[in-house]
Amino acid sequence: MEHFLAAIDAATRRLALKPVSIDAWRDNIAYLPRDSMLGVEDFDGPGKVDVAGQADASGQRRSIRARVNVVEPGWLLAPDEIGLSREAFAQLGLPENSEITLTRTPPQHSRDALRAKIQGHELGASEYAMLLRDIVEGRYPEGEISAFLVAATRSLSDAEVGALASVRASFSTPLRWNEPIVVDKHSMGGIPGSRITLIVAPIVAAHGLAMPKTSSRAITSAAGTADAMEVLAKVDLTVDDVRRTVAEARACIAWNGRLNHSAVDDVMNAITRPLGIDSNRWSVASIISKKLTAGSTHVAVDLPYGRRAKLRSQAEAEELGRLFETVGSSVGLHVEAVATCGAGPIGRGIGPALEVRDVLWVLEGQPEAPADLREKALAFAGRILSWDPAVATPERGRARAAELLDSGAARMALDAIVAAQGRREIVPKPAALTHTVKALRPGRIGEIDGWCIAGIARRAGAPFDKGAGIDLLRRVGDDVTAGEALFIIHASAGPELEAAVAMAAQDDGFVLAGEAALLD
Structure with missing residues (x-):
């Protein structure tokens, strides 16, 4: 060679x-x-x-x-x-x-940087810029890229994460806003039903802050934020669509596939996903780079933790939160990261149409509205509103958020966002074919396995079938008797319903209090 x-x-x-x-x-x-x-x-x-x-x-x-x-x-x-x-x-x-x-x-100095990283050395921004450019341009075979990625998952300093975020952002054309504050929210995900963005963005828009939110579709879950918003409106927006929507409605909830497309992610994901390579530090660099590209100035980060969440403990979530805030500060972003409990799903619905139903219940103040979904949305909306100097504190921010929610202003703001993005003529409803899953034994629910529940919802057809999914009837902490209904599976076709029912029969995802302790 x-x-x-x-x-x-x-x-x-x-x-x-x-x-x-x-x-x-x-x-x-x-x-x-x-x-x-x-x-x-x-x-x-x-x-x-x-x-x-x-x-x-x-x-x-x-x-x-x-x-x-x-x-x-x-x-x-x-x-x-x-x-x-x-x-x-x-x-x-x-x-x-x-x-x-x-x-x-590639040129020798690029190969020298790659070899240095593989050997565990720290690289600077100029070296990462050179190296990532050569990787994206196809100068390296997959074997060498894999070795680089494995090394990067093992040793990335805080400074390197910041350098990677800046370099990755430089591969995209950033959005620029003539706004003193441009807010955003990101979740590390893994918690089914936690569709708070569709509540937070309208609250923030009703207050008047700009929130050009770009969101992902589901990869392994029953619905991503973009999948849920697509129940109501067009989400495949151009940059011009985003600018117009934010000008008209102060916020958008768009799919990030076109807007935050990353040539780096295209190359890296093609290698990391089949190999199962995962790194929170690499993810932080990717997430922060996307916020820079979106033109954000202030970002709230939701870090759910739990036995089956992406982050297993509160300590791990808080440590990652500190990294988010440190890296954000290093590239000029104000980031506030919050560790949140991920012991079970948030809300009742799991699947696009069912999750949107919950969102509308909250925005419209319906008695069926899930209290946990409302509370989490208010907590994050309040934190975001506190960045407005006229509000100043999370406590006053939450009070303002509750006022906008209870008055119907947030509901009107969602309507404005939907209209600006392009309202769907026919809004999908929860699928008509159903099966009720019942408790096999009595006890107190100690945990609901979100990955299991999401798997059943996906087997029923979600997220591609907008109406498919699960409607939860019981929560963590509830006492149940044998034969009591736990959740309803919704599907649009018989084979999908039968497959989901069979999967639930093997494991319904509900763990009783005593059983949860045995699983730790």
């Missing part, structure tokens, strides 16, 4: 371009004969090179990045020729026999 790269670096002769009728699908492949003038006898194939034509009259050069395969002498290519696979040749767009040069990729 090193011999080959050194040969490329030193080469001054040109290679003649030849098309090779091989379909390499999405991979750009360059073919060099083993007797090439570059001397590739030691090359084993995992590296990449830049293949470039000659500069035109304006000084521009056509180039692509390609993986090199070595072929036997005399088979396809002469010693002074380079071949490109069908897709690579078309992408480069130069005629056959054009003069081509190869450039070593």
Whole structure:
């Protein structure tokens, strides 16, 4: 490898371009004969090179990045020729026999940074900027990226997390707002039904602060915030849509897939998800970078903890909260992180339409409104409103939030947001096919396994079927008798309902008080 790269670096002769009728699908492949003038006898194939034509009259050069395969002498290519696979040749767009040069990729100083991180050394912002750019541009094979990511999960200092956040943000065009305060809220997730954003954003908008909220769709849960908001309105917004919605309604609740698209995440997630690589510190850098891209100045972070939550203990949540606040401060964001109890779902509904039903109950002051959903929403809304100098404290913020909620102003604000984003003509309702799951034995409910409940809801069809999910009838701390209803499964089709019922029969997710202690 090193011999080959050194040969490329030193080469001054040109290679003649030849098309090779091989379909390499999405991979750009360059073919060099083993007797090439570059001397590739030691090359084993995992590296990449830049293949470039000659500069035109304006000084521009056509180039692509390609993986090199070595072929036997005399088979396809002469010693002074380079071949490109069908897709690579078309992408480069130069005629056959054009003069081509190869450039070593990645540059040595980038590779030095990667090796330093793999060895556990701390990198600075300039090194991360160089390294991530080369990774995004495809200069490294997956094996080396995987090694880098494993090393990064093991050793990232607070300063490195801040550097990564700034560098990652630099890969996107940030939104700019002519506002002294632009607020946002983020949750580490993992708690089914905790759809407080659809309550918090209207409260904040009714008060008058700008809240351009971008949210994700579900990956492993029964609904993400974007999935729930999509029950009411269009969420696939452009930047112009977001600006217009915030101008008209003071807030939006949009899907982040288009707005916060990250080329870094595209590359990293393709590797980390199959390998199960997970790092809270890497996540903090990603989250903070997205808030910078959104143009936020103040961010509230919800850190739920519990035996089956992403964060297992209050101490772990508080430690991560300190990191959020430290990193936020280092990049110019005011961040307040709050550890919250995640012993069970929040609200009754699990699944997009059922969660929206709960949200509307809270906003409309209905007697069926889940008290825990209302209280958590008021707590976070109050914290956010306290950033307004006219409010100043969380206590006054909560009182103001309750006033806006109880007066109906927040409900009107949600209507304004929905109208600005694009109201759905037909609002999905909870699915009509149902099955009631009942307690098998008496006792006090000590825990509700959110992952289990979400799994049953997904089996019923959520989040793709907006009406599918679970309607919880009992909460943690309730006493139940054998045969008493615990929850109702909603599905739109018989097979999905049967599958969800079968899954619930194996484990309904409800753990009685004595049993919870045995599971620790």
